[in-house]
Amino acid sequence: xxxxxxxxxxxxxxxxxxxxxxxxxxxxxxxxxxxxxxxxxxxxxxxxxxxxxxxxxxxxxxxxxxxxxxxxxxxxxxxxxxxxxxxxxxxxxxxxxxxxxxxxxxxxxxxxxxxxxxxxxxxxxxxxxxxxxxxxxxxxxxxxxxxxxxxxxxxxxxxxxxxxxxxxxxxxxxxxxxxxxxxxxxxxxxxxxxxxxxxxxxxxxxxxxxxxxxxxxxxxxxxxxxxxxxxxxxxxxxxxxxxxxxxxxxxxxxxxxxxxxxxxxxxxxxxxxxxxxxxxxxxxxxxxxxxxxxxxxxxxxxxxxxxxxxxxxxxxxxxxxxxxxxxxxxxxxxxxxxxxxxxxxxxxxxxxxxxxxxxxxxxxxxxxx
Ligand code: HEM
Numbered sequence: 001x002x003x004x005x006x007x008x009x010x011x012x013x014x015x016x017x018x019x020x021x022x023x024x025x026x027x028x029x030x031x032x033x034x035x036x037x038x039x040x041x042x043x044x045x046x047x048x049x050x051x052x053x054x055x056x057x058x059x060x061x062x063x064x065x066x067x068x069x070x071x072x073x074x075x076x077x078x079x080x081x082x083x084x085x086x087x088x089x090x091x092x093x094x095x096x097x098x099x100x101x102x103x104x105x106x107x108x109x110x111x112x113x114x115x116x117x118x119x120x121x122x123x124x125x126x127x128x129x130x131x132x133x134x135x136x137x138x139x140x141x142x143x144x145x146x147x148x149x150x151x152x153x154x155x156x157x158x159x160x161x162x163x164x165x166x167x168x169x170x171x172x173x174x175x176x177x178x179x180x181x182x183x184x185x186x187x188x189x190x191x192x193x194x195x196x197x198x199x200x201x202x203x204x205x206x207x208x209x210x211x212x213x214x215x216x217x218x219x220x221x222x223x224x225x226x227x228x229x230x231x232x233x234x235x236x237x238x239x240x241x242x243x244x245x246x247x248x249x250x251x252x253x254x255x256x257x258x259x260x261x262x263x264x265x266x267x268x269x270x271x272x273x274x275x276x277x278x279x280x281x282x283x284x285x286x287x288x289x290x291x292x293x294x295x296x297x298x299x300x301x302x303x304x305x306x307x308x309x310x311x312x313x314x315x316x317x318x319x320x321x322x323x324x325x326x327x328x329x330x331x332x333x334x335x336x337x338x339x340x341x342x343x344x345x346x347x348x349x350x351x352x353x354x355x356x357x358x359x360x361x362x363x364x365x366x367x368x369x
Contacts, residue, residue, distance in 0.1 A: 023036070024036050033109035059080055060080050125158055138326070141318055181258060257331065300316050300319055
């Protein structure tokens with residue numbers, strides 16, 4: 001193939017700029033509804049950004065699929081997430097451009113869209129699947145499956161993505177390999193349990209000390225303290241953790257949860273800075289995607305009120321529910337429940353701290369001990 005000769009050739013601009021075909025009017029831009037061009041361009045821009053994000057996530061999956069992940073590679077993953085997050089912020093803002101179209105302007109050509117809907121965006125489904133949204137966790141309406149309107153080739157691609165390693169599972173495996181949980185003179189679980197018991201005892205004592213509480217109120221507060229203590233106990237009690245998993249309240253494996261907790265608690269240690277940034281990055285990806293879902297649902301409410309969608313869903317009511325339901329990295333948010341205040345954090349033994357960081361040898365050369 002000859003190298004492209006011009007800017008336009010390189011970017012295939014003739015193809016891209018010739019790819020806006022109106023459904024309204026007589027099929028040309030002289031007779032089409034004015035706002036339909038914006039509607040198409042915004043959707044196309046989204047699809048390009050979906051492509052770019054999938055490309056970044058695929059690379060992260062490749063990196064994480066290796067048994068061990070070197071520090072430089074962790075830095076690369078952090079960088080990839082940063083890019084995905086910037087894209088997500090950008091496409092969130094893009095909704096404002098589309099909202100310059102009024103509901104009445106939209107109605108001018110909406111009926112021409114037939115059954116077309118973002119619901120059929122296979123790239124969006126791919127992105128969700130690669131991040132780790134599982135079929136069984138998806139919200140469905142009626143007996144319509146989220147892939148039913150995709151053509152066979154795209155359905156196959158989606159099934160393939162769903163059968164391969166996704167980001168959630170890849171991170172779970174990576175976290176499960178977190179070293180340091182047990183070292184000479186320090187057992188993370190024992191230290192954590194001791195601190196958590198101390199916190200629970202202090203909370204119980206605070207309820208006991210409080211004057212003027214009715215017996216009923218006292219019991220209610222004590223039950224809440226006991227509930228908190230049970231959640232803390234799940235850190236040291238595998239069985240309890242598994243019960244949460246069976247009930248669908250947790251998804252991370254026990255070791256994965258411990259790894260994530262350790263990284264969060266001891267993130268001030270230099271060696272844990274990057275792993276911590278990685279966890280922040282992926283949590284932000286989920287948060288930004290959730291914000292997009294919410295923002296899109298609000299726009300749909302504004303444009304359509306309570307009308308059903310062109311994809312046949314209940315529209316706003318369906319989209320609103322996906323906001324929470326389709327959050328993928330819930331565990332990473334819930335983890336904050338298990339955090340201990342810095343003042344209660346079991347100190348790491350000195351030799352352990354040294355082995356986590358960098359130290360200078362007698363010749364003043366930097367060495368990682
Ligand atoms: C006037 C603007 C828009 C309206 C009225 C609208 C309406 C809807 C509705 C009603 C649904 C629910 C499925 C259905 O029954 O059709 C939906 C889903 C969806 N839309 Fe939009 N949409 C708009 C703009 C966009 C844009 C710009 C995108 C970007 C690609 C987009 C992407 C999606 C996606 C990915 C879904 C599936 C969401 C899910 O199932 O979780 N929409 N849209």
